[in-house]
Amino acid sequence: xxxxxxxxxxxxxxxxxxxxxxxxxxxxxxxxxxxxxxxxxxxxxxxxxxxxxxxxxxxxxxxxxxxxxxxxxxxxxxxxxxxxxxxxxxxxxxxxxxxxxxxxxxxxxxxxxxxxxxxxxxxxxxxxxxxxxxxxxxxxxxxxxxxxxxxxxxxxxxxxxxxxxxxxxxxxxxxxxxxxxxxxxxxxxxxxxxxxxxxxxxxxxxxxxxxxxxxxxxxxxxxxxxxxxxxxxxxxxxxxxxxxxxxxxxxxxxxxxxxxxxxxxxxxxxxxxxxxxxxxxxxxxxxxxxxxxxxxxxxxxxxxxxxxxxxxxxxxxxxxxxxxxxxxxxxxxxxxxxxxxxxxxxxxxxxxxxxxxxxxxxxxxxxxxxxxxxxxxxxxxxxxxxxxxxxxxxxxxxxxxxxxxxxxxxxxxxxxxxxxxxxxxxxxxxxxxxxxxxxxxxxxxxxxxxxxxxxxxxxxxxxxxxxxxxxxxxxxxxxxxxxxxxxxxxx
Numbered sequence: 291x292x293x294x295x296x297x298x299x300x301x302x303x304x305x306x307x308x309x310x311x312x313x314x315x316x317x318x319x320x321x322x323x324x325x326x327x328x329x330x331x332x333x334x335x336x337x338x339x340x341x342x343x344x345x346x347x348x349x350x351x352x353x354x355x356x357x358x359x360x361x362x363x364x365x366x367x368x369x370x371x372x373x374x375x376x377x378x379x380x381x382x383x384x385x386x387x388x389x390x391x392x393x394x395x396x397x398x399x400x401x402x403x404x405x406x407x408x409x410x411x412x413x414x415x416x417x418x419x420x421x422x423x424x425x426x427x428x429x430x431x432x433x434x435x436x437x438x439x440x441x442x443x444x445x446x447x448x449x450x451x452x453x454x455x456x457x458x459x460x461x462x463x464x465x466x467x468x469x470x471x472x473x474x475x476x477x478x479x480x481x482x483x484x485x486x487x488x489x490x491x492x493x494x495x496x497x498x499x500x501x502x503x504x505x506x507x508x509x510x511x512x513x514x515x516x517x518x519x520x521x522x523x524x525x526x527x528x529x530x531x532x533x534x535x536x537x538x539x540x541x542x543x544x545x546x547x548x549x550x551x552x553x554x555x556x557x558x559x560x561x562x563x564x565x566x567x568x569x570x571x572x573x574x575x576x577x578x579x580x581x582x583x584x585x586x587x588x589x590x591x592x593x594x595x596x597x598x599x600x601x602x603x604x605x606x607x608x609x610x611x612x613x614x615x616x617x618x619x620x621x622x623x624x625x626x627x628x629x630x631x632x633x634x635x636x637x638x639x640x641x642x643x644x645x646x647x648x649x650x651x652x653x654x655x656x657x658x659x660x661x662x663x664x665x666x667x668x669x670x671x672x673x674x675x676x677x678x679x680x681x682x683x684x685x686x687x688x689x690x691x692x693x694x695x696x697x698x699x700x701x702x703x704x705x706x707x708x709x710x711x712x713x714x715x716x717x718x719x720x721x722x723x724x725x726x727x728x729x730x731x732x733x734x735x736x737x738x739x740x741x742x743x744x745x746x747x748x749x750x751x752x753x754x755x756x757x758x759x760x761x762x763x764x765x766x767x768x769x770x771x772x773x774x775x776x777x778x779x780x781x
Contacts, residue, residue: 293610293613293614293743293744293747293749294613294747294749295749295750296609296610296613296749296750296753296754297325297326297750297753299612299613299616300322300325300326300328300329300609300613301326301328301329302328302329302330303329303330303405303406304330304331304332304333304403304404304405304406304443305322305329305331305332305333305404305405305406305407305408306333306335306400306404306406306407306408306437306441307319307332307333307334307335307408307410308335308382308384308389308407308408308409308410308411308434309335309336309384309409309410309411309412310334310335310336310348310352310379310410311336311347311348311351311352312410312411312412313555313567313568313569313601314410314450314552314555314601314604314605314608315334315408315410316351316352316355316357316568317357317558317566317601317602317605318408318410318605318608318609319332319334319352319377320352320357320358320361320562321561321562321602321605321606321609322609323361323372323373323376323377324360324361324364324562325753327372327376329376330376330403331376331377331378331403332376332377332378333377333378333380333400333404334348334377334378334379334380335380335382335384335389335391335411336348336379336380336381336382337381337382337383338381339381340381341379341381343381344379344380344381345379348379353369353370353373355568356566356778357562357566359562359563360562360563361373378396380396384409384411384426384430384431384433384434385425385426385429385430385433386433387433387436388433388437389433389434389437400441401440401441401442402442402443403443404441404443404444405441405443405444405445405616406444406445406446406447406448406612406616407434407437407438407441407444407446407447407448408448408450408608408612409431409434409447409448409449409450410450411426411430411434412426412427412430412450412531413426413427413527414452414527415527416525416526416527417511417515417525418511418514418526418527419507419510419511419514420489420492420510420511420513420514420517420526421489421490421493421510422510423514423526423527423529423530424485424486424489424514424526424530424533426530427527427530427531427533427534428482428485428530428531428533428534428537429486430534431449431534431537431538432534432537432538432541434447434449435447435538435541435542435545438545439543439545444545444546445546445612445616445617446546446547446548446611446612446615446616446617446618447542447545447546447547447548448548448550448608448611448612449534449535449538449547449548449549449550450550450552450608451531451532451534451535451549451550451551452527452528452531452551452552452553453551453552453553453597453626453627453628453732454528454531454553454725455468455523455528455531455532455535455551456474456730456732457474457522457523457524457528457532458474458522458524458728458730459474459730460729460730461729461730461731462631462730462731462733463626463730463731463732463733464733465551465624465625465626465733465734465735465736465737466624467535467536467539467549467622467624468532468535468536468539469536469539469540470482470536470537470539470540471536472536473521473522474521474522474523475521475522476522477520477521477522480521482533482536482537485517485533488513488517489510489513492509492510492513493506493510496509496510514526514529514530517529535549539622542620542622543620544619544620545619545620546615546616546617546618546619546620546621547621547622547623548611548612548615548622548623548624548625549622549623549624549625550607550608550611550624550625550627551624551625551626551627551732552599552604552627552628553597553598553599553626553627553628553629553630553732554573554596554597554598554599555598555599555600555601555604556573556598556599556600556601556771557600557601557770557771557774557775557778558600558601558602558774559600559602559603559760559761559766559770560602560755561602561606561755562602564769564770564774565770565771565773565774565777565778566601566774566778567601567771567774567775567778567779568778568779569779570779573596573598573640574775574779574780576588576644577640577644577772577775578653578775578776578779578780580644580645580648580663580666581644581647581648581652581653581661581663581776582653582655582661583653583655583661583662583663588641588666588667588668588669589669589726590637590668590669590726590727591637591671591726591727592636592637592638592641592668593636593637593638594636594637594726594727594728594729595630595634595635595636595728595731596635596636596637596639596640596728597628597629597630597634597728597731597732598628598629598635599627599628599629599758600761600766603627603755603756603757603758604627604756606753606754606755606756607625607627607737607740607754607756609754610740610744610749610754610756611625611740614740614743623736624736625734625736625737625740626732626733626734626736626737627734627737627756628732628734628758629758629761630730630731630732631731631732631733631734632734632738632757632758632759633758633759633761633763634731635763639763639764639767640767640771640772641666641668643764643767643768643772644767644772645663645665645666646768647767647768647772647773648661648663649663651773651776671727737756741756741757
């Protein structure tokens with residue numbers, strides 16, 4: 291694989307980014323603006339009512355963040371003009387034709403100018419309504435592909451998926467595509483347009499019945515879970531992302547297509563600075579819940595490998611793949627971007643790191659007192675979790691139910707609240723259990739080949755580092771990730 295300068299590739303390029311206020315998208319945009327100020331134009335698509343609302347949203351949710359502080363330090367009062375000269379902020383929505391862009395002149399300009407399309411728009415909610423996840427993750431991806439086909443200068447379409455389209459596969463999971471109709475459990479009959487029809491008919495029936503909005507939301511969430519599990523996927527998020535991969539591969543024609551599958555994306559390792567993070571991940575909720583003294587047990591196998599990858603490494607790999615696969619007409623390649631093969635780490639590492647961090651830097655509660663933490667009780671199987679829940683929650687709930695009956699519903703509010711909390715926890719466990727006991731590792735041979743080619747070609751590997759072997763996990767969790775989560779997510 292012959293590679294040339296990434297910075298040179300980015301120079302004078304026009305790049306369309308969907309989902310421009312998402313976590314990875316903001317890091318991607320900041321990186322390009324910082325390392326290649328001679329980029330021609332970044333077209334940044336995001337959901338908003340109009341141009342002013344789109345600009346305000348981008349400024350509030352991206353530029354105003356600490357993420358942009360290096361650019362802010364460099365350009366000072368000129369930052370806004372620097373960014374506005376190199377970006378066009380576009381109100382739009384990938385669930386619509388032409389990505390919901392209403393300005394015909396802007397559409398013509400984009401079709402004429404755009405070199406690279408990066409699709410980062412998605413819902414990553416495991417418990418999303420089926421109409422939302424299917425519309426955005428699957429049919430939204432089709433709309434992005436159709437838009438890319440109209441771009442006369444298109445060099446590559448980079449579609450960001452997720453490694454977890456693999457479902458609950460065990461062992462070594464390869465960087466191979468999913469074909470139309472392929473399922474994880476062998477069940478036949480999977481068809482993307484049938485899924486859309488089932489979703490639309492269910493929604494129509496619920497509305498005809500006069501169901502409340504709350505009932506419709508609940509029913510559509512259940513439908514997504516049912517349809518995903520029918521074909522072997524654990525939740526509608528990974529199911530609809532897998533469907534998108536299938537249909538893109540089938541409809542791409544001569545479009546150079548890169549399918550990008552990151553694993554669990556965490557805080558930045560070093561770029562633009564260590565520890566920047568946004569949004570709540572399960573692993574982070576557990577760590578901070580423990581630090582606050584609210585988590586007395588942890589469900590998961592401490593010896594299981596957890597595949598996580600810092601966000602800046604994901605973005606660096608994205609940018610290098612754009613250059614590496616430009617103009618490869620009709621090609622399709624898949625990249626796993628993770629660490630479970632190249633630099634594996636077990637669940638025990640973040641657990642131990644959380645204990646050490648909060649012991650040295652205790653959480654201060656609302657009364658201004660430090661929360662003293664101890665070693666957490668690890669439940670390493672679903673059986674042990676079931677016993678724990680029965681002893682600590684189900685039996686007390688049953689006792690409260692009996693007492694409530696005897697005392698003429700005196701404790702009804704307390705009983706309902708405890709029952710609601712238990713059901714909420716059980717729903718979360720149902721959704722996340724496949725990942726707490728995950729037994730697969732992600733082969734990253736294509737990504738490793740790209741890393742080697744980048745090194746051998748002498749391109750800017752210091753600027754675009756995506757080598758997971760460079761991560762010291764203990765140091766990362768203790769000194770970068772957990773402090774970052776505490777500062778930016780749970781401050």
